[in-house]
Amino acid sequence: MKEAVQLTEGWSLQHDGKALRAQVPGCVHTDLLAAGVIDDPFLGLNENEVAWVGRRAWTYHRPLAAEDTAADGHERTDLVFDGLDTAATITLDGRELGRTRNMHRRYRFDVTGRHGDLRVEFASAYDEAESVRRLTGDRPNVYPEPFQYIRKMACGFGWDWGPTLVTAGIWRPVRLERWSTARLERVRPLVTVTDGTGRVEVRVDIERTGRGAGRRLALDATVAGVTARTEVDGTEAVLTLEVPEPELWWPRGHGAQPLYDLQVSLLDTTDGIDSTDGTRDTGGRPLDSWRRRIGFRTVALDRSADEEGTGFTFVVNGVRIFARGVNWIPDDVFPSRVTPERYRTRLTQAADANIDLVRIWGGGIYEDDAFYDTCDELGLMVWQDFLFACAAYPEEQPLRGEVEAEARDNVVRLMPHPSLVLWNGNNENLWGFRDWDWEPELAGDSWGEGYYLGLLPRVVAELDPTRPYAAGSPWSGSWDHHPNDPAHGTHHSWEVWNRQDYAEYRASVPRFVAEFGWQAPPALATLRRALPGERLAPDSPGMLHHQKAEDGNGKLDRGVARHFPLPEDDFDRWHYLTQLVQARAVAAGIEHWRAHWPVCAGTVVWQLNDCWPVSSWAAIDGDGRRKPLYHELRRVYADRLLTVQPGPDGPVLAVINQAAEPWPVAVTLRRLHADGTVLARQVLDLSAGPRAVHRQPVAPELVPDAASAKEFLIADAEELRAVYFPVTDKDFAYPAPEYDVTVSSSLGAGAGSLDVVVTARTLVRDLLLQPDRLGPAAVCDTGLRTLLPGEQVRLTVRGAAETGANAVRAALFCVAPA
Structure with missing residues (x-):
């Protein structure tokens, strides 16, 4: 039976003639940090002081003893790397095993009987990228860094929310695998459901040793109590298992997430003779095994044309779904630090906010299996980008071969997961070619179109035909329409935030909003930790350094100033208002678009998480603290939502029901004066059907008088509340x-x-x-709340260090009169 020995211990990193203890998996930065060679690049301006790390070559090494690679009863010993970052030469006892140039692939080398000093020598990623650039020629991108010339996590070169910390190292596990006769090289379970029967077609590729070439093999597969066996003559085999009436896997909020263990075993049956009666044994000698959890479900993407344009609607188990999504970036700029427990924490936070889809953005990584395992369990659908973002990518060698190998490796690795519902070709590159002046600069050179419309869909169709593929995001479906046309396919909405107020979200109804968002600073405790000793101000040195967006603070200030007087010399007030505007902005978009289901079939907020402490679009900051936006997501992504939307003929009440049952509800509408006086009142008995929206014009007598600047509308139903103010906050006559x-x-x-x-x-x-003003670990169960005179709200705080009434009062903020 195959044996695996993890090589996590005994590694050293060479630095200035010294051998530093290295952690594997890990990276150069974390090893240098542990050794005290560099200061934490997340703090203050330290990022600038460690830029040299990414421009140097680095060597990891450890001894491999003869007994490590000896046959020891096996024919082969392989050295297996699950991830090398990035351009590396691997040698053993001075002899080269191989070279790598892709962070996103796995590598295997035959080291049978060899021993000595194992060395992994990493070239500078900048040097590798420059060597490829010289071969392919220049290509445009949105940042002055060469990330499109190397198959490496692009955002490590810096982004508009991330630091420039270019890593190197053995970032995923490394091990020795000892085996004989044959091993399972690749297992692909194609899971489908037809007429209530689950079907698992297990396609297997097998590698044999020289002595194993002529031996008779068998494959066994088991799932849900159903078994199958097939004899194997060559190196490929197919087994099919049919499971009657399996429990279906559903996205969160639509049903349960039953998972089934699928076990595949490879056996040597050559010598299987039963000496008692001369018949062949039905067993065999175990050689290798493979085990994953799968789920039975169907997934389709309805992209049919209709009177509104071209749709983009996920259909799971025959049910059309409004996707309540978030974009995901690497949770740490040093991804080897992200543990399974950290994945579970962050994804549980997402699930608790009523999120049901996570899009893994194309400038990051294919995440660890622990990420997808957790999504399987929580019912979080995964939209997986192939790793291309915001740049023109050369299609020549050596990149083209790496792209295909990377795609094949990761499609096979991830396809068992039922949570995975979409493969997506790239982020914003089709749009960039059309709108960002790339076409004249390229002058006919390749830029990635052949990947997105040719290579990648062919790989998916060959290896994983059970899932849909989209060429990019945004993408209208063909060059017949603008790539970011809101009426066709997916749309990214960035005029809002960059140039327009969030009220402009209501100007259109895209078919699917795959990116939109608004910035805000992180929690105060996060800022204090990241900027020790600094007097905080919007333009203090550390705040500006931890703001990577172009004119980011200018956009924050303009966003506040459209609604509130901009605070002067009051950082706490500025901090509250920027976080408030972020929450309001995202809520405004989601409420509007959900109210137009099924024309709009999903929203994917940019973004859920951060990779370091920074002002950004995230709902959860770089230290894992929840911004007010997080609580707003939980409210506006709930199954049932009440909202009042402005309309050309006056405000409209929308009762939104994403549950499978009808929602009969009594809605109380009140037109109120700023002092709390009720000017008009109406109770409506309404009903929203299953997964439907009921829209109801507000009666004229309930519409607030905008000219007075003293009237507003409240809608209450069960424990839900919607507020409607006809003027901006700075124009409203708020009482103190x-x-x-x-x-x-x-x-x-x-x-x-x-x-x-x-x-x-x-x-x-x-x-x-x-809550973090009461202690760095404190959390509160509630976000933004609007109260009328005489109303109460109960807030529960856990983990507070300061518990006195004065401290609590100092941690409370609300809108104040202009």
């Missing part, structure tokens, strides 16, 4: 907010757990408790 605060210990919830009750004496709009 008054409220009472009581604080008590939350019984049985542990030290630092508080119940905070806020009782409004006036209108209190967008009340927010910032």
Whole structure:
């Protein structure tokens, strides 16, 4: 039976003639940090001080003893790397085993009987990229870094939310595998469901040793109590298992996520003779095994044309779904630090916010199996980009061969996961070719179109025909339409934030919004940790360094100034207002687009997470703290949502129901004066059908008088509330907010757990408790809340270090009169 020995210990990193202890998996930066050679690049301006690391060559080495690679009862010993970052030469006892130039592939080398000093010598990624650039010629991109010339995590070269920390190292596990006769080289389970029967077609490629070439082999497969066996004469085989009426895997919010163990075993049956009666044994000698969890479900992408344009709707198990999504970037710029536990924490946060789709963005990595395992369990659909983003990519060698090998490797690795619902060719490159002045600069040179419209769809069709493929995001489906046409396919909405107010989200109804978002700074405790000793201000040195977007602070300020007076010399107020505007902006887009289901079939917010402490579009900051946006996502992505939308003929009430059951509901509408006086009231008995939207014009007597600047509308249903103000906050006649605060210990919830009750004496709009002001580990269960006079809200805080009423009051913020 095949044996695996992990090579995690005994590695050294050469630095200035010294051997530093190296962690594998890991990278140069984390090893240098552990050795005290560099300071934490996430703090202050330290990023600038470590730029030299990415421009040097580095060598890892460890001894391989004779007993490590000896046959020891096996014919072959292979050295297997799950990930090398990136351009490396591997030698053993001074003899070259091979060379690599792709971070996103796995590598295997025969080291049978060889021993000595194992060395992995990494060239500078900049040097490798420059050598490829000289072969292919220049190509345009959106950042002045050469990431499109090397198959490496692009955002490590810096992005508009990420630092420039160009890594090198053995970033995924490395091991020795000892085996004889044959091994399972590749296993591809094609899982389908037809007429209530689950079908698993297991396609297997086998590698044989020289002595194993003529031996008779067998394959066994088992799933859900169903077994199959086939004899293997060559190096390929197919087994088919049919499971009657399996439980279906559903996206979160639509059903359960049953998973089934699929086991594949390779056996040597050459000598299988039963001496008692001379018949052949039905067993065999085990050689290798493969095991994964699968789920039974169907997935399709409805891209049919209709009177509105060209759709883009996910259909799972025959059910059309409005996708409630977020974009995912690497959770750390040093991805080897992201553990299975960290994946689970972040993805559980996503699930708890009613998110049901995570798009893995094309400038990052194909994530570890632990990511997809967790998505399988939580019911989070995965949209997987192939790794191309915001650049023209050469299609010549050596890149073309690497791209194909990388695609084949990762399609096979990830296809068992039922959560994976879409392969996507690239991020923004088809759009870039059309709109970002690439075409004249390229002058006919290749730029990636052959990957997105040729190579990648062929690989997916060959290896994983059970899933849809999209050429890119955004993409209208063909060159007959503009790549980012909102009426066709996927759309990225970036005029809002870059140039327009978030109210402009309501100007159109794209078929599927795959990217949109608004920036805000991270939590205060995150800033204090990342910028130690700095007097915080929007334009302080550390704040500006941890703002990577072009004119990012200018856009933040303009976004606030459209709605509020811009605070002067009041960082706490500026911090609250920028986070408030971020939450409002994203909520405005999602409420509008959800109200237009099924024309719009999904939103994917940019972005869920951060890779370091930075002002960005994330809902969860680089230290894992939740911004107000996170709580708004939980509200606007809930199955049931109430919203009041402006319309050409006056405001419209939308009752949005994504549940499978009808939603009969009584909605109370009140037109109120700023002082809380009820000017008009109406109760409507409404019903939204299953996965449907009911739209209802607001009666004229309930429409607030915009000219007065003192009237607003509240809609309440069950525990849901929608607010509608006809003018901007700076034009509304808010009273000075008054409220009472009581604080008590939350019984049985542990030290630092508080119940905070806020009782409004006036209108209190967008009340927010910032829990990290009570302690770095403190969290609150509630985000922004609007209270009418006499109303109360209970906030639960856990992990607070400061528990007094004065500290709690200082952590509370709300909208104030201009």
